[in-house]
Amino acid sequence: MIWSNEYAIDILPVLLDGLWLTVRITLLGMGIALVLGLFVAVIRFLKIPVLSALFTFYVLFVRGTPLLAQVYAAFYVLPTYGIRFSALVTGVAVIGINYSAYTAEVYRAGIEGVPAGQWEAAKALSLPHRRTWAKIVLPQSIKTIIPVLGNYWVQMFKDTAILSAITVVELMQSAKTLANSDVRSLEPYTIAGIMYLVISYTASLLVKALERRYAPTH
Amino acid sequence: MSTVFEYRELFIQGLQATALLTVLGLLLTLVVAFTAGLARLSRHWVLRAPSYVFVEVFRGTSMIVQLFWFYYALPQLGLQLTPLFAGVLVLGLNEGAYAAEVVRGTIASRPRGQTEACIALGLSPAQRMRRVLIPQSIPAMLPSFGNVFVDLLKATSLVSFITVSELTFLALDVRNNTGETTAVFLTMLVIYFALAMAIAMLTLLLERRFAIDRKRRPSLRKALLGSGGGPVSA
Numbered sequence: 254m255i256w257s258n259e260y261a262i263d264i265l266p267v268l269l270d271g272l273w274l275t276v277r278i279t280l281l282g283m284g285i286a287l288v289l290g291l292f293v294a295v296i297r298f299l300k301i302p303v304l305s306a307l308f309t310f311y312v313l314f315v316r317g318t319p320l321l322a323q324v325y326a327a328f329y330v331l332p333t334y335g336i337r338f339s340a341l342v343t344g345v346a347v348i349g350i351n352y353s354a355y356t357a358e359v360y361r362a363g364i365e366g367v368p369a370g371q372w373e374a375a376k377a378l379s380l381p382h383r384r385t386w387a388k389i390v391l392p393q394s395i396k397t398i399i400p401v402l403g404n405y406w407v408q409m410f411k412d413t414a415i416l417s418a419i420t421v422v423e424l425m426q427s428a429k430t431l432a433n434s435d436v437r438s439l440e441p442y443t444i445a446g447i448m449y450l451v452i453s454y455t456a457s458l459l460v461k462a463l464e465r466r467y468a469p470t471h
Numbered sequence: 472m473s474t475v476f477e478y479r480e481l482f483i484q485g486l487q488a489t490a491l492l493t494v495l496g497l498l499l500t501l502v503v504a505f506t507a508g509l510a511r512l513s514r515h516w517v518l519r520a521p522s523y524v525f526v527e528v529f530r531g532t533s534m535i536v537q538l539f540w541f542y543y544a545l546p547q548l549g550l551q552l553t554p555l556f557a558g559v560l561v562l563g564l565n566e567g568a569y570a571a572e573v574v575r576g577t578i579a580s581r582p583r584g585q586t587e588a589c590i591a592l593g594l595s596p597a598q599r600m601r602r603v604l605i606p607q608s609i610p611a612m613l614p615s616f617g618n619v620f621v622d623l624l625k626a627t628s629l630v631s632f633i634t635v636s637e638l639t640f641l642a643l644d645v646r647n648n649t650g651e652t653t654a655v656f657l658t659m660l661v662i663y664f665a666l667a668m669a670i671a672m673l674t675l676l677l678e679r680r681f682a683i684d685r686k687r688r689p690s691l692r693k694a695l696l697g698s699g700g701g702p703v704s705a
Contacts, residue, residue: 314664329652432543453531
């Protein structure tokens with residue numbers, strides 16, 4: 254018997270536990286990425302001499318190196334300086350920091366995507382600076398920003414599997430543990446794959462619907 | 472840093488393996504991207520449907536799952552791949568699925584007038600695609616393919632999971648053997664960063680060389696940071 258249904262049903266609860274942790278990591282990680290990314294985008298937007306350049310380098314460096322390499326570096330380097338976190342905390346922090354470099358660019362592109370005419374019109378109407386931002390620029394840029402952020406969220410969901418490298422028992426690690434202890438690889442990896450697929454496919458359909466709904470009017 | 476110098480040959484070996492994986496992966500990615508992307512534009516559902524399923528399955532599952540599936544689960548079905556072969560295969564199929572969307576999207580967004588002009592000139596659908604639509608689309612695809620290329624480079628680090636001795640694998644190895652952590656991992660990150668920058672520069676050169684509209688020269692910043700869309704929405 255190549256594929257065993259009994260075994261597949263047997264391991265389902267363990268994998269569902271892993272999936273639940275994966276979902277929680279994705280929620281937390283995206284929370285960090287959204288806030289930190291906004292901070293980075295604002296600093297870069299303000300063009301503060303040294304600081305803004307530093308954050309541009311941050312975005313470049315984080316985007317130019319693999320998440321796995323960052324995860325290993327954080328997990329092994331920090332303890333040598335006496336900074337100790339659990340694998341889970343390190344993993345969530347690194348994935349959040351990694352994605353902040355992407356969300357920062359999404360915010361920037363969204364704001365720069367608002368046509369210059371909108372700024373000029375606001376100026377011509379002598380709207381105060383704050384109202385220009387709050388009523389003109391942000392509402393229009395948010396329409397382009399939200400679907401892209403949604404896409405990154407789905408991407409992060411799949412990337413959490415990388416945290417299995419530092420023994421965070423999310424979905425992928427659960428599958429690996431099962432495969433190693435039961436010497437059956439086909440069922441755990443196939444079911445894990447299906448779980449990733451079902452969630453990320455559904456989520457990407459939702460993002461597509463958002464994209465259509467928020468299609469920019471300008 | 473002396474540890475890094477002492478083990479420099481391992482780093483060079485890792486760098487070579489990473490470069491090899493990236494280049495072989497890119498070749499397969501291009502083949503997969505054009506095959507699946509063009510199939511999705513076909514009038515026949517026999518071609519469209521399988522290509523849609525392929526793209527969604529490979530985009531919808533983690534690349535790590537795919538690696539483990541091809542390397543550890545396939546033997547249970549009687550097929551044992553070598554680590555390098557499984558690695559290149561998964562890199563090409565995974566990134567190819569993303570790039571297929573780039574191919575499909577770019578070709579589909581050519582102005583209608585081009586297709587109409589081809590029909591008026593009596594070109595067959597195959598000629599229209601080969602002589603007009605694809606050549607026009609390639610410059611427009613370059614920025615997105617640059618992103619895919621960098622993603623591919625970063626994805627090669629995951630191939631360390633199936634025991635391919637590339638850069639991440641060997642860095643971990645050096646660290647385990649020497650106990651030297653900071654310098655080893657810093658070197659690894661810097662090498663990846665340098666490679667990613669080199670790819671971004673190469674993409675920029677290609678973009679400038681093949682730009683249809685020479686007045687709007689692609690900027691360095693855009694080449695380095697991408698358009699903000701990333702691989703998912705591309």
